[in-house]
Amino acid sequence: MDDFALRPTTALKNNSVLSLGRRDIILIETPHFPHGWEGCVFYQPQEEILFCSDLAAHPGQFDEPVTEKDLTESIIKFQQKVGFMSEGKSFTRGIEAIQKLPIKYLATMHGSIIHGESIPKLLSIMLETFGC
DSSP, X not given: OTTTOSSOOOOOOTTOEEEOSSOEEEEEEOTTSSSSTTOEEEEETTTTEEEOTTTTOOOSOOSOSEEOSOOHHHHHXXXXXXXXXXXXXXXXXXXXXXXXXXXXEEEOSSSOEEESTHHHHHHHHHHHHHOO
16 A cells, blocks of 8 residues: 555554544444445544434435434435444444444435434444344
């Protein structure tokens, strides 16, 4: 990587904290979820944002960049249809690690950012649906 980078690279391990100046970001390894063995999500503790890749991906038109709507049912149906989530032990470990965090926002790759009280419900139902 150093051959391509402008600065020396830093390899992050699980729960590593990287300072971005006024904010930090924490790497959380989630192997095999949302995709592939190298899967991970990032947590930004100052604003309690989980950058969650495809974890909360949902379909439709997104009139709101940030929503407080409970999208749990839509997300579960979409995940079952497209098969983003690898079910089983890796998924269970990843969700359990995430559930320990105070999360105000789920910043997904596909769909509106989810804010508010539906987040713990969504994570619990995902664990029931895809975990073991």
